[in-house]
Amino acid sequence: MCEVTPSGTITSVPGFHAGAAQSGIRTKNRLDLAILYSEVPCVAAGVFTTNQIKSSPVVLSREHLSRGRVQAVVANSGCANACVGEQGLADAREMAQLVAGKLGIRPNDVLVASTGVIGTRLPMDRVQIGIRDVELRANGGHDFARAIMTTDTNPKEVAVSVDVGGTEIAIAGVAKGSGMIHPDMSTMLAFVATDASIHAGFLQAALKQAVDVSFHMISVDGETSPSDCVFLLANGRAGNDTIGFDNGGVFQQALSEVCLHLARSVARDGEGATKMIEVVVEGARQQSSARQAARTIVSSPLVKAAIHGSDPNWGRIVTALGRSGAEVMEEKLDVYLNDINVMKQGHVVPVGREKLQASLQNSTVSIRLHLNLGDGTATAWGCDLSEEYVTINSAYTT
Amino acid sequence: MCEVTPSGTITSVPGFHAGAAQSGIRTKNRLDLAILYSEVPCVAAGVFTTNQIKSSPVVLSREHLSRGRVQAVVANSGCANACVGEQGLADAREMAQLVAGKLGIRPNDVLVASTGVIGTRLPMDRVQIGIRDVELRANGGHDFARAIMTTDTNPKEVAVSVDVGGTEIAIAGVAKGSGMIHPDMSTMLAFVATDASIHAGFLQAALKQAVDVSFHMISVDGETSPSDCVFLLANGRAGNDTIGFDNGGVFQQALSEVCLHLARSVARDGEGATKMIEVVVEGARQQSSARQAARTIVSSPLVKAAIHGSDPNWGRIVTALGRSGAEVMEEKLDVYLNDINVMKQGHVVPVGREKLQASLQNSTVSIRLHLNLGDGTATAWGCDLSEEYVTINSAYTT
Numbered sequence: 001m002c003e004v005t006p007s008g009t010i011t012s013v014p015g016f017h018a019g020a021a022q023s024g025i026r027t028k029n030r031l032d033l034a035i036l037y038s039e040v041p042c043v044a045a046g047v048f049t050t051n052q053i054k055s056s057p058v059v060l061s062r063e064h065l066s067r068g069r070v071q072a073v074v075a076n077s078g079c080a081n082a083c084v085g086e087q088g089l090a091d092a093r094e095m096a097q098l099v100a101g102k103l104g105i106r107p108n109d110v111l112v113a114s115t116g117v118i119g120t121r122l123p124m125d126r127v128q129i130g131i132r133d134v135e136l137r138a139n140g141g142h143d144f145a146r147a148i149m150t151t152d153t154n155p156k157e158v159a160v161s162v163d164v165g166g167t168e169i170a171i172a173g174v175a176k177g178s179g180m181i182h183p184d185m186s187t188m189l190a191f192v193a194t195d196a197s198i199h200a201g202f203l204q205a206a207l208k209q210a211v212d213v214s215f216h217m218i219s220v221d222g223e224t225s226p227s228d229c230v231f232l233l234a235n236g237r238a239g240n241d242t243i244g245f246d247n248g249g250v251f252q253q254a255l256s257e258v259c260l261h262l263a264r265s266v267a268r269d270g271e272g273a274t275k276m277i278e279v280v281v282e283g284a285r286q287q288s289s290a291r292q293a294a295r296t297i298v299s300s301p302l303v304k305a306a307i308h309g310s311d312p313n314w315g316r317i318v319t320a321l322g323r324s325g326a327e328v329m330e331e332k333l334d335v336y337l338n339d340i341n342v343m344k345q346g347h348v349v350p351v352g353r354e355k356l357q358a359s360l361q362n363s364t365v366s367i368r369l370h371l372n373l374g375d376g377t378a379t380a381w382g383c384d385l386s387e388e389y390v391t392i393n394s395a396y397t398t
Numbered sequence: 399m400c401e402v403t404p405s406g407t408i409t410s411v412p413g414f415h416a417g418a419a420q421s422g423i424r425t426k427n428r429l430d431l432a433i434l435y436s437e438v439p440c441v442a443a444g445v446f447t448t449n450q451i452k453s454s455p456v457v458l459s460r461e462h463l464s465r466g467r468v469q470a471v472v473a474n475s476g477c478a479n480a481c482v483g484e485q486g487l488a489d490a491r492e493m494a495q496l497v498a499g500k501l502g503i504r505p506n507d508v509l510v511a512s513t514g515v516i517g518t519r520l521p522m523d524r525v526q527i528g529i530r531d532v533e534l535r536a537n538g539g540h541d542f543a544r545a546i547m548t549t550d551t552n553p554k555e556v557a558v559s560v561d562v563g564g565t566e567i568a569i570a571g572v573a574k575g576s577g578m579i580h581p582d583m584s585t586m587l588a589f590v591a592t593d594a595s596i597h598a599g600f601l602q603a604a605l606k607q608a609v610d611v612s613f614h615m616i617s618v619d620g621e622t623s624p625s626d627c628v629f630l631l632a633n634g635r636a637g638n639d640t641i642g643f644d645n646g647g648v649f650q651q652a653l654s655e656v657c658l659h660l661a662r663s664v665a666r667d668g669e670g671a672t673k674m675i676e677v678v679v680e681g682a683r684q685q686s687s688a689r690q691a692a693r694t695i696v697s698s699p700l701v702k703a704a705i706h707g708s709d710p711n712w713g714r715i716v717t718a719l720g721r722s723g724a725e726v727m728e729e730k731l732d733v734y735l736n737d738i739n740v741m742k743q744g745h746v747v748p749v750g751r752e753k754l755q756a757s758l759q760n761s762t763v764s765i766r767l768h769l770n771l772g773d774g775t776a777t778a779w780g781c782d783l784s785e786e787y788v789t790i791n792s793a794y795t796t
Contacts (some may be wrong), residue, residue: 003586023574037457050721052718052719052721052725052726052728053716053728054716054720080713082713082717083713083716083728083742083744083746084745085729085746099494117711118712118713118714118717119712119713119716120746125754177698180700180717221699222620222699223699223714223717223718223721224717224720224721225717226717226720300621301620301621301699301787302619305787305788305791305792308792309791311792311793313515313516314517316516318451319449319451319480319578319622320621321450322450322452322624323448323449323621328450330451330481331483334753343481343517346481346483347482347483348481378648381528385788385791386788386792387785388790389699389703390703390706390784390787392703393707394707394784395709395711
């Protein structure tokens with residue numbers, strides 16, 4: 001339905017500019033500070049982490065977003081600006097002010113996002129230099145995507161176009177995230193832009209729905225970050241009939257596809273990951289229990305380690321299901337590993353071990369369970385657990 | 399208060415005999431089948447996994463325990479007898495019958511426990527040979543402890559004696575567990591025996607209370623096994639005044655100490671572990687939230703990996719606290735790493751990084767948080783996350 005833009009990026013959306021700089025917040029010679037700018041003020045929506053420990057940028061951006069109007073986003077990697085007392089909020093405010101000064105807009109119209117080490121102050125001298133050095137360009141989206149990376153091994157971005165009531169609109173998004181990924185009401189940083197004209201109320205509802213089936217259904221390590229946020233900015237440049245609840249179906253679907261693409265990219269690029277895991281749960285009593293079951297299985301360290309070693313130890317999948325909180329009747333349960341039926345109505349299906357092991361070598365491993373209890377269905381994405389995950393995370397700040 | 403018996407084991411309790419055999423259930427040349435036998439019928443109590451997927455031995459032992467009278471326990475490693483359909487229950491029943499026949503007691507008086515691979519049938523021919531070969535001895539407890547090990551690197555056992563109203567009674571326990579450890583209502587296999595005379599109702603209550611502060615407060619990997627169970631058998635041989643709710647204080651404390659010793663042994667021997675982690679949460683609004691917070695922190699893969707690398711990245715501790723569900727006010731929070739204060743009322747305390755790193759080399763790492771919100775306190779135990787955990791679990795059945 002919607003067409004993917006080749007080499008698409010956040011600045012593929014008309015009216016958006018971006019740029020990035022090397023400010024040396026944590027390491028030298030890498031882009032670590034980025035600005036996204038809209039030529040005109042946007043209606044905007046956001047979802048934020050539910051972690052009770054919130055980074056200062058999350059606190060500030062929620063405040064600014066409550067006005068519903070945004071014209072720029074500044075983001076940095078290398079330091080999360082979290083757990084540093086009230087100084088953190090002062091530093092986040094200063095970032096918004098510096099960007100507003102540079103662009104000639106109001107500080108209230110700037111959202112701030114920071115990601116990286118928790119518990120250290122932002123080096124504001126370097127942040128100042130970075131904000132000064134950013135050059136905004138109509139094709140600066142790729143630099144923006146690279147600047148927000150931490151342990152990510154590749155940038156995550158996508159752009160699509162879709163026909164809405166006879167007008168072509170663009171939607172594009174960029175995300176970062178690799179570790180501390182178990183989003184709860186949102187994910188690590190993700191930014192989505194569109195040139196569609198959209199009612200503010202619908203925008204927030206549409207973003208929530210898209211996040212529910214995408215970022216909320218991925219997990220790398222069961223950890224929820226204090227910095228999680230997803231922003232959606234709509235500048236209205238496309239000149240379409242304004243989208244609202246009555247005519248929002250096509251936009252909703254395209255937005256969900258953009259978020260799904262980004263979420264899957266985050267799952268595939270989980271810290272140390274060598275394989276992506278997709279868990280489909282069908283036939284659950286309710287949709288909520290299907291979601292619970294899919295997320296628990298995709299987060300299970302034992303399932304993840306088995307898949308890393310191509311070990312068809314599917315008993316661990318059933319065990320994770322059993323502790324998920326979803327209702328389970330063992331005697332009704334069907335389990336498929338890469339479409340090979342290994343359990344049918346609670347009984348082991350004899351399958352050649354070699355066949356299973358060979359199929360687990362794939363770069364994407366699919367786990368499908370049918371609970372045969374109702375109509376609840378959900379899909380979650382994650383990645384395998386490798387020795388490399390431990391290596392990365394045993395020496396992150398050192 | 400209670401005295402630890404040197405080289406104590408489950409058969410340190412008068413009237414209990416044990417033995418083990420090499421039956422070749424999964425690998426040859428290792429003890430894998432064990433029997434614990436009491437000369438007289440015992441009053442007994444048990445707590446079991448809350449995983450909805452339950453192993454067949456758990457189903458059978460609950461049924462047998464409901465009669466409140468037990469005289470023997472048979473346990474095997476190498477195969478969990480879980481997720482194999484109704485054949486599993488038939489096999490578990492046959493194990494109880496074989497042991498009853500060997501000992502001249504009733505099948506209903508035998509508890510069964512199995513641990514190992516999930517989703518494969520017990521090789522009953524080998525189980526039969528194993529049960530036949532077991533020789534029960536008054537000092538057979540150490541063999542029992544070794545026979546129930548899977549990925550454990552050492553046996554876990556302890557015996558104490560304590561004066562109860564002028565009579566010396568013995569309590570001893572044995573446990574196994576190294577991976578799939580996040581007990582919920584109980585843990586992996588643990589067996590506790592005492593020669594005290596105890597009212598059945600108090601016995602169950604005392605076991606539950608002991609398990610709540612011990613096995614329920616450890617985590618290796620956040621996974622709850624379908625085989626978890628803790629059994630407590632009391633044969634009454636000590637001839638003490640029967641212990642009940644009115645005079646149970648001393649027994650309760652000694653029983654909790656036995657369970658704590660075993661639980662800490664399991665945590666320290668977590669798969670791939672090189673360090674033990676102790677998390678103390680104080681000043682929580684309620685005790686339940688203190689427990690939640692302590693367990694979430696001790697289970698956090700990022701906290702565990704940082705401690706593995708002696709990386710003083712305490713922001714991850716605060717982040718795990720924030721997602722635990724316990725109420726947190728960042729501005730009231732105090733955090734100590736090995737008694738070094740790193741956060742005071744939400745502010746970073748400047749501490750030399752080298753000092754912190756050096757202290758994290760200890761084989762036990764202590765994390766202490768004061769939430770300054772109320773009186774709730776809890777302690778949880780776990781272990782670091784090493785590359786070795788992944789290596790062990792990426793090739794468990796292969």
